Amino acid sequence: METNEDQELSESEKITRFGCGALFGIFLGIFLVFELVLSSFGWAAAVIVLSILICGTLALKYGDEFWYSLKNWDWWR
Numbered sequence: 234m235e236t237n238e239d240q241e242l243s244e245s246e247k248i249t250r251f252g253c254g255a256l257f258g259i260f261l262g263i264f265l266v267f268e269l270v271l272s273s274f275g276w277a278a279a280v281i282v283l284s285i286l287i288c289g290t291l292a293l294k295y296g297d298e299f300w301y302s303l304k305n306w307d308w309w310r
Contacts, residue, residue, distance in 0.1 A: 247293060250292045250293045250296060251289040251290070251292060251293045252289070253292055254288040254289040254290070254291060254292025254293060254299065255285045255286075255288060255289035255292075257288050257292070258281075258284040258285035258286070258287065258288030258289055259281065259284070259285055261284045261288060262280050262281030262282070262283070262284030262285060263281065265280050265284065266280055266281065
């Protein structure tokens, strides 16, 4: 399978990839806050910010492979 690692991403594609990953990170962070029952605002904010940064960075770096990998992840159960 060939990847597009050799091609430089345009600025708009970088923004789109990171933005979509960050949006997913917001929902994942909120899910984790409720799942872990974090009552401290500081910890809840830290979990959400870390989720945004991690998901945004992974989506930026791996693109579609990041999103396809989520299909095999049983995080919703």
